[in-house]
Amino acid sequence: xxxxxxxxxxxxxxxxxxxxxxxxxxxxxxxxIHPKTKKEVKPEDLAPLFSEGVIEQEFSTERFVEIPxxxxxxxxxxxxxxxxxxxxxxxxxxxxxxxxxxxxxxxxIGSHKLNTAAAQxxxxxxxxxxxxxxxxxxGQWGSAxxxxxxxxGIDLKVFMVKVSYNQKPYRKLMMxxxxxxVIPSPSDKTAAGRAVLEHDPECSGSLGIAVSEAVEMAxxxxxxxxxxxxxxxxxxxxxxxIIGEEAILQMEKAGDEPDxxxxxxxxxxxxxxxxxxxxxxxxxxxxxxxxxxxxPQSCPKLTRGVFQYDFGDNAGFTxxxxxxxxxxxxxxxxxxxxxxxxxxxxxIVSQLLHDNLIEARSIPQIETFExxxxxxxxxxxxxxxxxxxxxxxxIREAKxxxxxxxxxxxxFNLSGHGLxxxxxxxxxxxxxxxxxPLSDEYIHRSTSELEQIxx
Amino acid sequence: xxxxxxxxxxxxxxxxxxxxxxxxxxxxxxxxIHPKTKKEVKPEDLAPLFSEGVIEQEFSTERFVEIPxxxxxxxxxxxxxxxxxxxxxxxxxxxxxxxxxxxxxxxxIGSHKLNTAAAQxxxxxxxxxxxxxxxxxxGQWGSAxxxxxxxxGIDLKVFMVKVSYNQKPYRKLMMxxxxxxVIPSPSDKTAAGRAVLEHDPECSGSLGIAVSEAVEMAxxxxxxxxxxxxxxxxxxxxxxxIIGEEAILQMEKAGDEPDxxxxxxxxxxxxxxxxxxxxxxxxxxxxxxxxxxxxPQSCPKLTRGVFQYDFGDNAGFTxxxxxxxxxxxxxxxxxxxxxxxxxxxxxIVSQLLHDNLIEARSIPQIETFExxxxxxxxxxxxxxxxxxxxxxxxIREAKxxxxxxxxxxxxFNLSGHGLxxxxxxxxxxxxxxxxxPLSDEYIHRSTSELEQIxx
Numbered sequence: 057x058x059x060x061x062x063x064x065x066x067x068x069x070x071x072x073x074x075x076x077x078x079x080x081x082x083x084x085x086x087x088x089i090h091p092k093t094k095k096e097v098k099p100e101d102l103a104p105l106f107s108e109g110v111i112e113q114e115f116s117t118e119r120f121v122e123i124p125x126x127x128x129x130x131x132x133x134x135x136x137x138x139x140x141x142x143x144x145x146x147x148x149x150x151x152x153x154x155x156x157x158x159x160x161x162x163x164x165i166g167s168h169k170l171n172t173a174a175a176q177x178x179x180x181x182x183x184x185x186x187x188x189x190x191x192x193x194x195g196q197w198g199s200a201x202x203x204x205x206x207x208x209g210i211d212l213k214v215f216m217v218k219v220s221y222n223q224k225p226y227r228k229l230m231m232x233x234x235x236x237x238v239i240p241s242p243s244d245k246t247a248a249g250r251a252v253l254e255h256d257p258e259c260s261g262s263l264g265i266a267v268s269e270a271v272e273m274a275x276x277x278x279x280x281x282x283x284x285x286x287x288x289x290x291x292x293x294x295x296x297x298i299i300g301e302e303a304i305l306q307m308e309k310a311g312d313e314p315d316x317x318x319x320x321x322x323x324x325x326x327x328x329x330x331x332x333x334x335x336x337x338x339x340x341x342x343x344x345x346x347x348x349x350x351x352p353q354s355c356p357k358l359t360r361g362v363f364q365y366d367f368g369d370n371a372g373f374t375x376x377x378x379x380x381x382x383x384x385x386x387x388x389x390x391x392x393x394x395x396x397x398x399x400x401x402x403x404i405v406s407q408l409l410h411d412n413l414i415e416a417r418s419i420p421q422i423e424t425f426e427x428x429x430x431x432x433x434x435x436x437x438x439x440x441x442x443x444x445x446x447x448x449x450x451i452r453e454a455k456x457x458x459x460x461x462x463x464x465x466x467x468f469n470l471s472g473h474g475l476x477x478x479x480x481x482x483x484x485x486x487x488x489x490x491x492x493p494l495s496d497e498y499i500h501r502s503t504s505e506l507e508q509i510x511x
Numbered sequence: 512x513x514x515x516x517x518x519x520x521x522x523x524x525x526x527x528x529x530x531x532x533x534x535x536x537x538x539x540x541x542x543x544i545h546p547k548t549k550k551e552v553k554p555e556d557l558a559p560l561f562s563e564g565v566i567e568q569e570f571s572t573e574r575f576v577e578i579p580x581x582x583x584x585x586x587x588x589x590x591x592x593x594x595x596x597x598x599x600x601x602x603x604x605x606x607x608x609x610x611x612x613x614x615x616x617x618x619x620i621g622s623h624k625l626n627t628a629a630a631q632x633x634x635x636x637x638x639x640x641x642x643x644x645x646x647x648x649x650g651q652w653g654s655a656x657x658x659x660x661x662x663x664g665i666d667l668k669v670f671m672v673k674v675s676y677n678q679k680p681y682r683k684l685m686m687x688x689x690x691x692x693v694i695p696s697p698s699d700k701t702a703a704g705r706a707v708l709e710h711d712p713e714c715s716g717s718l719g720i721a722v723s724e725a726v727e728m729a730x731x732x733x734x735x736x737x738x739x740x741x742x743x744x745x746x747x748x749x750x751x752x753i754i755g756e757e758a759i760l761q762m763e764k765a766g767d768e769p770d771x772x773x774x775x776x777x778x779x780x781x782x783x784x785x786x787x788x789x790x791x792x793x794x795x796x797x798x799x800x801x802x803x804x805x806x807p808q809s810c811p812k813l814t815r816g817v818f819q820y821d822f823g824d825n826a827g828f829t830x831x832x833x834x835x836x837x838x839x840x841x842x843x844x845x846x847x848x849x850x851x852x853x854x855x856x857x858x859i860v861s862q863l864l865h866d867n868l869i870e871a872r873s874i875p876q877i878e879t880f881e882x883x884x885x886x887x888x889x890x891x892x893x894x895x896x897x898x899x900x901x902x903x904x905x906i907r908e909a910k911x912x913x914x915x916x917x918x919x920x921x922x923f924n925l926s927g928h929g930l931x932x933x934x935x936x937x938x939x940x941x942x943x944x945x946x947x948p949l950s951d952e953y954i955h956r957s958t959s960e961l962e963q964i965x966x
Contacts, residue, residue, distance in 0.1 A: 060523075061522065067517065132516040133892075140588075162617060475681065475930050478685065
């Protein structure tokens, strides 16, 4: 019989705490800045937007935070997720490297997003909040929050980036199944949406615009609704650390340790989820481990953006965030990885990158789909296009190991499966996809206005 | 913290044998009959159709059959599947019953079908067969065999029932991902398909027609291609017993025993998979356990068909099978459970039903979708429409338990998730679905010709 392929934790072996990496960062992330007063954002400034539980976590410097029982109940629907040894992929690449992946696609909504959706819906429920708004790019986050809100009896409105809304009817249907109201963005439901449409009626949308719409609707509700976000902010990243905390225990079961940990990068949530717990020993004990964030070539904020205060949304409603950014008005190409089409990174990840504690790489779209198909053939799982970016980087690392004739252990996060993204694969098969390299000029143009914003 | 929700087996706890229920049946299933000679089908008669390994199993009376290592390697991609306590559903129903389900939807192709696909592709590979043909209804079987064939380097042609081909582009794309050639059936590629199209150019197809096409193409290949089938035959049902063998061990871990075991019923494969291992103690020791097969109201061969020799396909290419059948030309309504639109049951299940060792129930389409949505809301998993039939029956049983104020333990098989079937839910949301009760006359008309066939 074959060697063990999957490493699973029983429910009583499951981690019961999220990890807050801020506690271990020597250079703490810079504070959020209020867009009007230009002063540091205080917890009370966020009260119109978020639940109290979430705000407390956003500013927390506690190292570990207990996961509430009701959130663990939801996690138990599918967690722990398997840590899998990718024997098939290793064989296909004929590499001396050992490749592991954490399969977050086993969640009932198909991705890691339910880890934070469960927590955010719970904290809203705990506070008696009856209604939430949010945005979604690829649709994973919207699906996850739809289920979580339905679980806790909360109404949900989802602004879905129009290009994804049109490309992914099944994602919309998942949200409908859990009773969420899904609105293609830009929409005429908000001033932010109307302003964009006036300028460009055919606009295919962006996460930045959708964030503006969701935030505006929550703020304008006069307290009836709050807002929830699927990535970027500290509390979201912390909720995702359940991924890496499990993976640490599972790598122990496998008797192995990763030399490099890889996650695809949109707003940072699945990347932080797998990476931060492994970074702990690097920050605290100086352990030698590489951590790589992988972004699309067409939206290269980590590899080509500037580290700067910028808005989290298109219209400038959010606090100013210290981030690697391409400018909050950056309009990414319509690549088939909606979850990665975001202009900026969160404050923690940006600080870690600035301090050279993590690395970043970008991958062209075609290489991404080639990697996704190689993986589907070798491991039987069709990956989400987002996750295929991490696979592509894992393949690059495995090829280097082969060239160098060196053993190395690679761990990547398979943030989701692609069964609801098959339209993207259809386009790839039909030869309709292309790469979107960006000129230096374009990057300069999209970031040059940032100076004025923080003045 | 909550009670344990999921019961999982580690790879070293996994069963290593399939269970062949024929060994324990007092009344053995009747033999297959050759359509031309009208004599019992011998193994050599099946040689043009199937691999040697599969034929040996079709006739085997061994009680347990070892699972080959290479098949276990594929099983290890996702197995064991979780046995889940449906606390959410129990709460939603306010029932004293304990409800468990076996989640076969965690397979990378989303259903139980990979259990036998892996085995059938392996036996073809072992014999050096380079090419297989098959049919698919809902698309689960075609997807599964596509991956399994790709894994072993075998070419595959899939005849997909036209109504599913049109309703389920994502299933087709999954098959394409694994390099299968997918042909809508009825097609002009075969004489059987052309004959149907001549009579009815708009025919939406049926599994019976698709079987005819796939069988014809294999037989006409002169040995170059063999045929693989996703249900009905003994070897297929045996491969699926890995489901129930795992479930027995998992129920032991849960410290519980089912009073009733439920599976939805198309050709019998997922039903047999969950049920046969639990029937063992009933057959051998007379243990008191109920086993219920659930079919759609619109295709009621178990509850309203006749027990009779009939063809497995529309054109009459297959051996005559002793089956509960609606007639091999029965044209079921276009319900959104393609996997259950088959006119007959296999010889083992039919004999067990005839001997009152199992029960059968039928469920209308609307009740099925209501059950599926209740489950999606309560447990977070959107079920395949096929599986929702089993859920509906589990709900009926749980309601009876409530009415009677009695404890009982219900186990059903969640044969697959519905993420690639969301079109069906869209139709339901839009109020476009209806029930298809059949008149006695229609049933009589569809079965009355059977007498002539076995004369």
